[in-house]
Amino acid sequence: MKKNMGQTDKIIRVLIAVVIGVLYFTHTISGTLALILGAFAIVFLITSFLSFCPLYIPFKINTREKIN
Template sequence: MKKNMGTTDKIIRILIALVIGILYYTGTISGTTALILGIFAVIFAITSLVSFCPLYLPWGISTCKKK
């Protein structure tokens, strides 16, 4: 897997995952909405940690800085 996510992209994804976690913890979201957003939060966190987003591949998107 070649990295295709830059630092800004990773930070934004982690922040979104944290906001979803906080919304769930405070009871603002629940039920199906919480489940779906929770899945997105986990995906965002994993893709941020590995610096790779499979959805970027078909379109050739890369937010990494060029070397």
């Protein structure tokens, strides 16, 4: 797994996951929507902590800054 996610990308994903968590725990979202968004939140957190997004590979996306 080669890291392909930059700092800004990771921060945005964590913020989205936190917002989804807050919406769930305040009962703003529930049912099927809560399950689907919860799954997305978990994936966002995992990919953020690993700095790797498998969906970036086929599209050749790399948001990580290059170090000289």
